[in-house]
Amino acid sequence: MALSSNFNLRSKVLVHPLVLFQIIDAYERRPKDANQVIGTLLGRFNNKQGRTEITNCFSVLYKENGSRLELNLGYATDMLELNQLSFPHERVLGWFATGKAVSRSATQLHDYYARECSTRPLHLLVDAALRGQRLSMRLYCGVELGVPAGTKGLMFSMLPMELASGSPESVALHLMQKQSLQSGNKPVGPILPELVQVVDATRDLQQRLDLVLRYINDVLARKRRPDNVVGRALHDALTSVPMVDSENFQLLFNANVRDMLMTITLATMIKTQLQIGEKLSGMQDQDLDAQHSKFKYCQ
Template identity: 70%
Template sequence: MMSSNFNLRAKVLMHPLVLFQIIDAYERRPKDSNQVMGTLLGRNDGKDGLVEITNCFTVLHKEYPDIGRIDLDLSYATEILELNTLAYPQERVVGWFSTGKSVSRTAVQLHEYYSRECGEGQPLHLLVDATLKSQRLSTRLYCAVEMGVPGGTKGLMFSLVPLEMTSGNDEAVALRLMEKQSLQPATKKLGRILPELVQVVDETRVLQQRLDLVLQYINDVLARKRKPDNVVGRTLHDALTAVPLMDSENFRLMFNANLRDMLMSITLSMLVKTQLQLSEKLSSMQDQ
């Protein structure tokens, strides 16, 4: 049974992590496969009409384009979804993605399957052209709209839905780093990604520069060197009131505790990386 049509006035936001995962899956696809597909995860706020695509995972499949049929590894998809729900309980199935230039003939079957997985929500279909033939990553979002004669034959038509990119604070740091690396000359060899502590120092320096600009503006307004702007004043007031009141000693303790946690995470990640490298080398020695 087909679900009701998607609200075309809904706002759909997508995080860059989704595209990175799709591109990675496309680059790692089997040699005999021309595309990859999988499940889109995120949050669907039915009250405000806001859909946020935050994550995804690939689903093993076998497609028969001549007869318009596709076989999904449902046990694998169910297992991965259960593991993701344990790690991110706030995420739900919001649709599916596939790579290609146009909507495939198997989209109707996938829509029926993901209609059951999405529950009350209408599944969305994200189409990504990962070939980069036009030197651009083309992304299009579709929703299925019922069409046909009332009481008679009905079908589905996939209609385009506006899609906006959004990012959180963590993703913004990574995007700025990637942008910085992409601006390097093509002849210059790209350096390795800086350690976490170096990035923290760089971001702290940028924050200090921005605070200096704000203080300079405030001092100029108080000294009557600059005409005050009500919009800037309200923005500064909202930013200051959003920060909880805390004395310097408590802030120092909180900062040091978070810093120790970060150092512990870095140490554990380096240990895991070293163990994996040793295990890989030992395995190659045994094969020889």
């Protein structure tokens, strides 16, 4: 029995929350006669760190013909080309599907995406039905099994994966978590301005530092028994922070604040210009309708 040479269980795969949101949105907007949603996974490889990041995806139209699926390959190609214009660094990593188990059409889809991917294609299975009020997801890859120079088959083996989020996604996830913890059906409030988020993050960081200092002082005063796991975690956290003196840190912080304020100002100006443009366009449409109505009345 032989395994494919490019199969590696030690590969670290990171999935961004945006991918899950897009899959759920596609599942909610699926046609009435469709039982599942199928699409293409996009992302990038980091050979130095030995990990793969799934950062984007798009759904692909298909038709069921008995036990086979007929993908709209023209639509998939057009969507991939449009995505390459906006995100040229992303590559095809595999495909996703909704459901609670690997479907019979997985082998057919594996053969198609094996031609589209530069490495072994990944298969992300998402149970968007939220059974048990949980979003279940599993990651697979196809492994060739069989006797050399004989009959071969394909087995989908599960891979370990982790959720990874950047700064913008962390802000959105924090807002969603805060809303879910609130009682009642209160509407979601607006996202706080950037400076308010900086103040909240600084306050949260200060509270965490106070908690760490309280633990360290209690251990030094022999009020609490030391824990080797906590000590190693604190050591790793402290050594990961670069040593910067207070003056350079203040200069760096002020420069970042100025850059953020400039970005906020430009974003506000662009938003205002768009709003003015929409109002002017609406006024022109109303004037044209009024002139058209007046012309018809004169006739």
